[in-house]
Amino acid sequence: MTRGSKDDAAGSSGRTDYPEMAASEDAFERLKAAAGSAQYERAHKPYAPLREGESIPSMQKLWAHAMRRYGRYQGYAWVGVIVTGALAFGLASATREDSSWRGEKEGRGG
Secondary structure (H helix, E strand, O other), X not given: OOOOOHHHHOOOOOOOOOOOOOOOHHHHHHHHHOOOHHHHHHHOOOOOOOOOOOXXXXXXXXXXXXXXXXXXXXXXXXXXXXXXXXXXXXXXXXXXXXXXXXXXXXXXXX
């Protein structure tokens, strides 16, 4: 089903990524009858009971999992910092004005 199809324009009940536009009286009634956020939260609780034999992980286990999974990105970040610093230093030294040349120039003119 495409976005501009006749079914979408008629207000089909299918879920899409686009918000519903209330263009008729029945569309307004459907929007008014929609469950509020508190009702939705009660129906879809994020803290479901744990399965049999499963326990809540400790902070040590959570940190170990995070370091295994995301530790390499920390390495990439430090390499990026070092490369950026080296690049800035290199460009600063390459574009530095030669002070001895500047002194000769001022000496001749004065």
